[in-house]
Amino acid sequence: MNFEIDAAIQGPLAALRERGRDEARPIGLEADRLGRPIPVDDPYFAKLVARGEGRTRWRGPDGERKARSKPKSTGSRPSRRTVKTLLFVEELAYWDRGVVVANPGVGLPEANVIAMGTDEQKERFLGPFLTPDRPRWACFAMTEPGAGSDAAAIQTAAQKDGDHWILNGAKCFIGNATRSDWILAQATVDPSQGRDAQRAFFIEQGTPGLGGFRIEKKMGLKAYESTSFTLQDCRIPDANLLGGEARYEKRDGFKGAMKAFNAGRPIVAANAVGIGRAALDEALAFAREHDRLADARVRDRLERAARKLKVARLLCLKAGWLADQEKSNIIEASMSKLVAAQVGQEATSLGMELLGTVGARGDHLIEKLYRDVKALDMVEGTGQIQRIIMARKLVGLPR
């Protein structure tokens, strides 16, 4: 048993802290004040790319071949990739979660493309992200106006037409959609067949029929765009069907899509902890400045917020640690997201309470965090959906 964050991680964490403070926080505050996403041509993005950020973790065709031929060493130390990622994500979110999502990179669809894509697809769609020449984005489009939580009920239709597919439908709230090189969109070949009929398609930016973009006005997380769009007789070549048709004979198109969400849950949890922690620090500083700490009611509430954030953080790291051990973590991943989104929300709300009417002015960091954190109880499965996922395992809840 060990809960130490060792020096090999402390170093990079300290670097992230500095960048978060000097770059992400001010840019996030500005985007929030202006009420618009960070522009595509903002020098900040170019700077990140020049610094080597925004790259895919896919290792390229050569890297992958090497990895395949290398025999899996037995008895080697287990990976700690997930735990490390979670700690970094938490630190980034502490400074600005919206800016993190706005940052260039493959983002949400990356895990799926690596797991399910054909070699040719990885080269075509991830290749440009190996050493990107400019800021590049990609996105994953599942949610529709009529189907969010009930992802098996999506209606975007894919109809076979020779060696092409014709897509028709609408997607909403898709992060970074207008600036993405391609959109990995989930569609169905037969809406009456539910999850088994789902397929994922790469839709390249500029494809005729992809349009009607509308950047939504959001309560928070304004630094990145959440965009709704339509697909009207959008012709997509066979080669853009994720994994190729053979893949779907096993009926795992839906499963594949859900996999991305499963892996993402502890990450969302870490984000919520980071935001909550920022709110707690600000609240503590404010209470200290205004001589409120002699009040036991104030102390008790701060203590509780700190304790709950610690619980959430440990649950989140446990879920990540299980993933690193290649053990099942479905319950733990959902649990961490459920708990973290709640306690992150509570910490920001407590912060507002301690600010008093200063919070009502609308120009305090805590007020922004209070708006930002709510989305984490929605994205990648609401708190209610996390409970349902857990209940399938814990009380045999039928699908």
Place this chain on the structure above:
Amino acid sequence: MFDFEFGEDLELIAETAKSFATDALLPKLREHESARAVDATVRASYAEMGLAGLELPESLGGADLGALARVLVNEELAAGDAGAALALDPLGPALYPLLEIGGEDAVREFALPLLETDAARAIFVDAADAELEVGTTISGSVPWVPSDRVDLLVLLRDDEAIVVRDGIEIQELRGSGMRAAGASELTLTGAPIAARFEGRAEAARARARARLYVASLLVGVLRQAADFSREYAIEREAFGRPIAHHQGLTFLIVDMLAAVDGARVLLHEAAWRLECAAAGEPAAAMAFAEAIETSTFVGPNAVQILGGHGFMQDYPVEKYMREARALGLSIGGLDAAREDAWTALADAGSHVQLSHLEVAP
């Protein structure tokens, strides 16, 4: 770096405690409760496991295992019966002030003899839980201790431990929970002080260990309560399906299990911290506070899930509800734990690092 596994040795000990709890304690839960004692055969098989010297230093013939071993064992035993867990441990948290403040000599003099006496009990009392006047002798009362006999009383104050052997009057009480260990009020009238050990930092450490001791019993009870009601809810049907599949209960059950897991991981982290790292004291206070808060949610709801049946003593959940509440009242309870956890937070300047509760550079 992070490792949520306990390691083979600790897991083996936990497994042993678990099978004992399942085979010997759980089936006799009501019997032990009404007898106000654990029966002799169960006591004998407990003795065979050799858990009595779990935390004693090797030089005193113990296994010298630390806080992690203790919380794992307590959690398993309490999942069987928290009252029996207390009854079976002759030293209990009374060991900590002796060991931390008094050192090995104090343990040798006061604690070891009890290990040779059948059913002996050393009783830990935190000054916050008693009304005692300390002078050259000690007088006053302790409203409740979970025992019908007191071979040794160890009083923990903020800067010292006081040992009392004689002059303790014992008045049996019904007790709200843990009756298998007994329940009494103690009255001291000019009781002689057998020994006095001073040290503020050591006293804080002793209190932290005592908090982990009780918190781990609590977590064991809560885990069992949540699991029992979960299993019941899968079996019991209403309106044509298992009650667990009505979303009002589905969500409640999931939330209870998440709350227990949260309290549990905090407990383990605190035990690790106390044993292997820094800032164990506030972490233990936090873990205790979390276990207590969780008990107020999980205890009553475990009963609720069984409906009217939960209220009846044919099922154990009413016992869990009582005991979860009673366990959280000692060592100053929730308020004192929160105040101690807070102190570390207040010292942390403006940037709270949750892992350490320390200021970042």
